[in-house]
Amino acid sequence: MSAEPDWTSFAKPAADGAVAMDLAVEDIHCAACMGTIERGLAAVPGVVGARVNLTQRRVTVAWRPDALDGRAIVGALDRLGYRARPFDPARAADETIAERRRLLKALAVAGFAAMNVMLLSVSVWSGNATDITPETRDLFHWISAAIALPAAAYAGQTFFTSAIRALKARRLNMDVPISLGVILALGLSLAQTIRSAEHAYFDSAVMLLFFLLLGRVLEASMRRRTRATAENLAALRAVTATLLDADGRARDVPLSAVRPGDRVLVGPGERVPLDGIVAAGRSALDVSLVTGETAPVAVAIGDAVYAGTLNGEGALTVTVRAGAGETLLDRVNQLIEGAMAARSRSVVLADRVGRLYAPVVHVTALATFLGWLALGAGWEHALVVAITVLIITCPCALALAVPAVQVVASGALFRRGVLLNAGDALERLAEVDTVVFDKTGTLTLPEPRIANLAEIPPGLVAAAAALARASRHPLSAAIAAAAPLARVPDDLVERRGEGITATLDGRPVRLGSPAFVGAEAEAARVARDRPLASLVAVRVGDDPPAVLAVDQALRPDAREVVTAIAARGIAVEILSGDRAPAVEAAARLAGIERWQAGLDPAQKIARIEALAAAGRRVLMVGDGLNDAPALAAARVSLSPASAVTLAQAAADGCFLGDRLAPVVAAIDLGRRARRLMIENLGFALAYNALAVPLAIAGYATPLVAALAMSGSSILVTLNALRARDRADAAARPAPDPRAAAALGAEA
C-alpha cells in the first residue's frame, strides 16, 4: 500500500491507556511460531503484551500509543518472518462467539442436571425393583424436580424461543415437538411427583436437552471456525482503501470507514477497493474479476470503476459512490435478487422429514389417548400414556441425525480447503449432475503467470524477475513471482510504456516490450504459439534475447479435476465473459467440450435456468462480479477465495488455494454426507418404530425412555463420525488455508 495506514481506525482502547489490535498472521503453524512471535513482540519497547491464538491464527497486541504505532508492530512481525494484517473492526464477528458461549453455558447446566438427576433416577429404578419406601422415592423425585425444572428453564431457552418464533409465523419446525416433549415430560413428572406415583421422567427431559445442546454447540463451533478463517482471508487480502483528505493527505483506512463521496487513491498495480467514478488520472484496468474479459480496459476521468479490478500503470483518484443508478453493479444486484427469489432449491432433508413427523406424532398420541379411553381406562391413565408417547417420540435422534453429519462433513471439507456458508449445501452438492465453470480466475489462476517458463534460460528469468520487482506494471508481478529471491539491481530506470533498464553484475539488462529490447523476431515466433499472451522481452548485454509470454494459466490440476468430475458421471461446461479464442484455448487445455464465450451476467443466468428447466442440478463455480447472479441462481455454488466479495456472498462456499481439487472433494463429501444423513434418519425412525408401540401399550417406563433415547442419540452421532475417517485418510497434504491468503494479497 502506498499510504500510511490510519492505525487509530484499527486499534481499540485496552487497559491502562494502552491500545490493542487484532492481526491476522500468515504462516503460524506450531508452538515454535507462537513462542517466536510472542517473545519477539514483547522485546519491542512500548509493547505491553502479545498473545497468539493458534487456533484462529491471530495475534492480539497491546501497546502504548505514545511509544510507538501500529506500523512498528507490523514491521516487527515482518522482521520475524510473518506477514500480518490488521482486521477491519467492523468485520469482526462477536455474535457468533457470544452465541457459542451461551450454548456452552446451557450445555454445562444441562450436563450437571442430567448427571445428578440420573443418579437419583437409577436409585429409584433399582429401588422400584426391590424395596424402596414410597417416602424415599418421593424425596428423590422432589430433589429431581428441584434440579431439573430450573435447569430446563435455563438450558432449554434456545429451543423454546425458536419454537415460539416458528409458531408465531404459523410454521412447524423441529423445535416445536422438542419443546412440547420437554415441557410435557416435566409437567407430567411434576404431577406424578405430587401424586406420589411410581414414575417420573425428569431424567429424560434433561438428557434430551443435553444431547440436543451438544449438537448445537458443535454446529456453533464449526460456524465460528469457518467465520474466523474467512475473516483472516479478508484481512490478509489487505482490503483497505487509501483515503484522500480535503487537504490532499493520504491514509489507509478499513473499507467500512469510507463514505460515498469520499475520494480514494488507487496506486499503480493496486486493486480498486470500492466502486466509484474516476475523478483524476488515466490508466488501463484489468477487469477480469468483473467481466471475465482478460484484455485491459482503458479508463479516464468520468468512467465508472468497480471494486476488485486491478489498476495498471497510472495512478487514479476515484470518487466513491453508493450503488445507485444504471451501473453494471446495480444490474448484477438486481439479477442476484431475482435469482435468489426464483431459486428452486430442494427442500432440506431434515425439514422434509420434520414436516411429516410432527403431525404423525401428534395424531398418534391423540389416538393413544382415545384408544385407552375406549378400552375403559380412566382418563388420567389414558392421558399419562398419551404423554409418554409424546416424550418417547421427542425427536432427539432425529434432530441430531442431520446436524451431526453436517458438522463432521463440514469439518472434513474445511481441512481440505473448502469453507461452506450453509450447512444444507452438502445435500445440494450430493445431487449435482452438471458442473458449470467460469473461465477467468476459476479454471485459470487469478493472477497471470509466465506461460513459457520452461523454454527460457533460468539466468534470463532471474534477471527479468530482478528488474520486474522494482516495477509496478501489471505484468511485473507475474514475472517477479517466477524468481522470488532475485536481488534488486542498481541504477534502475523505468521508461513508462516501454520498459526498464538496469545494471546487474556489471552488465546492462533490459526488460520491456519486444521493440524496446530489440527482440521482434523472437516475439513473432512466440506470438504464433501463444496468440493470446502478453509478450515481454528481456536481454542481458548483447546476448540473444528471450521473450516471456505472460498469460492466464490454467490452475495446475484443472485437467485432472475435469476428468475426475466426468468420471463421476457429471457433465462439465464453461460459461465465460471472455473472448471466444481465449475460452476455446482454455476449454481445449482443460478437456471440456461444451463452452460458451462472451456472455453477460443475464446470459449466464439464462443458461443456468435452461439447464435447471431441463432437470439438471447445477453446481456453478465462478469468481467474478459477472458470475455472482449465476452463482445465486444455481442449485449450489462455490467460488475461489480470490473471488470478489459479492460473488463470495452469493456462493454457498469458497475454496482455498491454487488447485481445483477441493471442488471434487466437495462433491464427494456431499454425496457421502447425504448417504450418512439418510442412514441416520433411518436409524432414528427405526428407533421410533420400536419404542412407540411400547409406549402406546403403556410399557414405556422412564428406564425404557432413557435407554432408547440415549442409545439412539449415541448411535446416530457415532454413525455421523464416519463422514470423516476415509475422507481424511485419503486427503493429500491439505490445501493450506493460509497459503491461499497470499493469493489476492500481492496485488
Added chain:
Amino acid sequence: MTVLLVLIPVALVLGGLGLIAFLWSLKSSQYEDLEGAAWRILDDDDLPQAERPAGGRPTGEPASEAPHGAARR
C-alpha cells in the same frame, strides 16, 4: 437411610463445584484457543531461569529463529 440426607447434598455440592469451575473457565476465555493451550504447557519461559531444564532456550534473542514462513517472502 438417613445417611442419604447427608450424601445427596454432598453429591450436589461437589457436582455444583464442577459446574462453577467450568463456567469460570469459560468466562476467563480458556476455550478460545484450545490448540495453542496444548502447546503452551510445554513452554518453560514462565519458570525462573534456575528451574528450567537444561538445553532450554534463552529468552533474550528470539528474533534469530523463524520456524516457517520466512522463505515465502
